[in-house]
Amino acid sequence: MKDFIAPPQAPLRPPDTVMRLSRMGSMFPTRLSFLRTLMRFLAAENARITRRSWQMCAEGYGHAVYCVDLGGYTYSLVAVSTKLDPAARTDRVIASAWDTAYVLYDGVPDADEVARICATAPKQEAARFTERDLVLSRANKSVRLFAHVVDRLRAGRQPDAAMIRDIGYLMRTTAVYGNGKFGIADRACIDTRPGFSGPFMAEMLTVWLIRHFTHDLVEHVGQGRLDRNLKRHLGIGNSTGLGMAPFLVTHPVLLNNWMLARETALARVRAVAHLNEEMQARLRQLMKRADRHLAEWQVPDLAHQRRIDCLCTDWAAFSAKVVPDGFAPENAIEALIDRALSESEDLQELLVALVIELFPDLVDGLADCMADPCGPVPEPIADTGGLRDVLERSFGWALALDYDATDQCRQFWYVSEAKQEPRLGDRFAEEGAALESPLDVARRMKALHDDLPQTSTALTVFLKEHPEHLMAVERAALAARYPYAEIRDNLIGQQCLPIDMLRCKLSFFGASKFDPKSDRWTRITLCQGAPLADELASRSDDWWLPVFEG
Amino acid sequence: MSWSRAEVLALATKAARGAGAPPAQAAHFGRAAAIHLGQGRDAAALGQALDALPAGAIMRMPLQLQELLLAAHGTVQHRLEIPTGGQPSLLRSYLETLPHATEVVAAHGDSLDVTVDTTTSAPSLRLGRVEGCAALLAQMTVLAARTFVPDSETSRRAGAGAGTSDND
Structure with a gap:
């Protein structure tokens, strides 16, 4: 039996960068779709x-x-x-x-x-x-x-x-x-x-x-x-x-596996040391294709069309900067990705999808890692002290917010009795918040953190007193093994745009x-x-x- | 009529939430219920568990699983006696939701002697379609409906973010 040797790879982009709604809402399809x-x-x-x-x-x-x-x-x-x-x-x-x-x-x-x-x-x-x-x-x-x-x-x-x-x-x-x-x-x-x-x-x-x-x-x-x-x-x-x-919230392991496969693909192609002439030609061809695709992407919604138009303009300018001189044969992909860091998230994610497209041999096998055949395998946490460490290390994005502020809790997710259609409501203007669906992960993490005792206690003892925190505890226990499992934004905040989640999944x-x-x-x-x-x-x-x- | 296990899982989860269980406990119950009925076990045990909320098996068994996983963590194979609370078949179903291989070695009075092997994934269960538990499913359907928000004009118009005509 042959040993499998993983290709070299650059560091993965951190979840704090990748798992933000605005970036997830900028994703494009890739060859892993x-x-x-x-x-x-x-x-x-x-x-x-x-x-x-x-x-x-x-x-x-x-x-x-x-x-x-x-x-x-x-x-x-x-x-x-x-x-x-x-x-x-x-x-x-x-x-x-x-x-x-x-x-x-x-x-x-x-x-x-x-x-x-x-x-x-x-x-x-x-x-x-x-x-x-x-x-x-x-x-x-x-x-x-x-x-x-x-x-x-x-x-x-x-x-x-x-x-x-x-x-x-x-x-x-x-x-x-x-x-x-x-x-x-x-x-x-x-x-x-x-x-x-x-x-x-x-x-x-x-x-x-x-x-x-x-x-x-x-x-x-x-x-x-x-x-x-x-x-x-x-x-x-x-x-x-x-x-x-x-x-995406109720399947954290699947979300992790999808994002991890994509990020691993990016990390592998960023580590490509040499780009031969053929690959450089292919890269130029795909950049032109992206340009044409953006020009053909016309939608009735004015705000979204403006966003597409901006991307179109930015992409043309970016291409004009990077293409004429030819790509440096050494570390060309890494250099491209670095140059895009000052550009919009839309452009960065388009570029990510493009560079992944170039390398089927490095990427396509990762499609086998995108399912979840075993279900969650949590990393058990023994006591509230350990739990506090996990929360402060992996959920800092959730702990910083004030969920009593109206803008941080304005929206609530619910299921309507009308054919069980999922909907989103305004907590301060509509009935039904008492039947809210539990997508308020960030708020729950903060509430759990707030209720932790000063002196470390066995977690099972704590949960007997606070059974309402089991969901947050179980999500915390996934953090070590599944770094891309959580959307790192407040899903009940006024600023949350569900369309970002839709675009991520649909891409x-x-x-x-x-x-x-x-x-x-x-x-x-x-x-x-x-x-x-x-x-x-x-x-x-x-x-x-x-x-x-x- | 037969039901898929995914349907049972979703319905049991909503039913437990409708009966007052917090979300994680409800989700545990949903997973256990799908296995329980797929294994052809006693449907009444699930109804009793729902009736016992906000106490009882639905609140207790997820914590028992937590204790078991914690005790087994870092060991190859761990053996533990777990009280069933009078519901041994339901506890077996909960144990079968774990990602690791577990085995009920013996039953002692009101407890099960369980081993868990953290180095081995749980085997795939050969579960059947769910049939013949109409009373339980009706009970769960009623409880699940408690989680739905009554329809209103505002909700219908704005809640989904889409109009009601797509003739384009």
Whole structure:
């Protein structure tokens, strides 16, 4: 057996730098993003998508079944398309009807199973599912683009390239449920299967197959074929709200593992001593691609567009400074990262994603470290003295704040009784704070610290007197082993922008073209530029920051 | 109808919170409940634990796990007698949530003689779907609903940060 020798690496960036909301809200997808990992796996498996069934009327209502063989298993996407009253078209969790609904099925469904899924999938949360159903999802049309593409294809023409470039998807998923929701299979049923051990792999496969279905559907209704370059630029949209944010708090080990993999990748590439001519050319090429991607990233929200425009300008200026002289062959990556330290967090994080992209051999294996197969393994703390040390060493960011000040506790997270939609309220203006969800980690750490006795006491004795502090104690016990487990900001403060948490998580999925609709809701594009089903062998792994090729 | 273990975990966690448990104790209960029912153990034990809040097993057992982990820390294998509080099957389920390999060596009256091996990860449990505990699930559903904030126009309009129409 060969010994594994870890590549050299520079020091990791400290959690106090990395785990701030503003930086997390500046993240870009990388080659460690889950969709990228999935595409590499599909290519390695030489996966072929077959359309097993297509029962669709001329207007595009009916169902379809796609199958793919992976790692010795067959998975099927059952897609159900129904007519939707425009008045009912909302991306919110409170919706009760959608244009399309999907189940990723374990195996090949027979006619009875297809009929069952066609009856249940359109009901989504209101229905019950089985262990053969691995993922449940739904998507709404971008009505404007879908209708335009249909009209153009019916007229024997290709759609307007600018519309394809600017909108970028035919449908938006509004939920992609995995891991046991509404009776579907637990993740534990599939997480040892080839390709599915990484986080959200079944969900990502579903999303990619849905994108494929949307292409087929629009071509079916339009009775024509889309140009390949246009089709490749049509990803799959997604609308995401607050439901995604608590996940990062309630899964501290996963968050740590995702961030640690990414930071380790950066540390490895920073340690690259020599950049040959080929690598320098590739670096210049990716910098140009980033420039084009930023120019094509247009959103309706004025504030966010200003932010993109600033980044665009800054990036152009930064590139102009670093590119013309050529990159120093020695320690070029480290020098680039250092030069960016005086730039915005947006630019720094874009550069991080870019340099990671350059080195698949150093980076891609880290994707295997991003799951959490064992659950938290805490470092036991014996007494309150030891606990105090941990809190003051690892949670100083939380201890410094005054949570009685209105600006530090204005917001509260809660779950509405309306379809259990996660929401955020104003503690001083709305009812419901008594039912607050426990995302107030920083405040709890401070409260624990305040209640520690002056004289060190056995921790179990302390917890018997203060059981309300167990959550804070358990999070403290994770700090030594999982340095990136905590978002180092006050999540109930007035300044907290949940959109930062959403962008962090979505960037790990591989999302691009963030299109915020508020500080707690965003649209994104997934799979834009990703290989089409018949391109896995030829272009599976070069679609970081997609640019329009129409 | 069968339930996934993730559903049971989420529902039991919310139910415990709705019944008054602090968040961490509720989360422990959720994990233990999913294993408990997945192992086909007595559903009534979970209902009793919820009924006993704000005292009882849901408050006590997470601290017993803390004591066990602390005692075992730095050792290869540690043996400890743990009182069950009259709920041996539920204590077994709590023990099976630990990341380390644990084994109930013997039962003595109202306690379990447990070994924990901190050098070995807990084995993967072969758990089934959850079926046939409708009364418990109904009880948990009622308790979980206590954690939901009643809907209001303000909440509906502003709480999610999105409008209610997406015809674009």
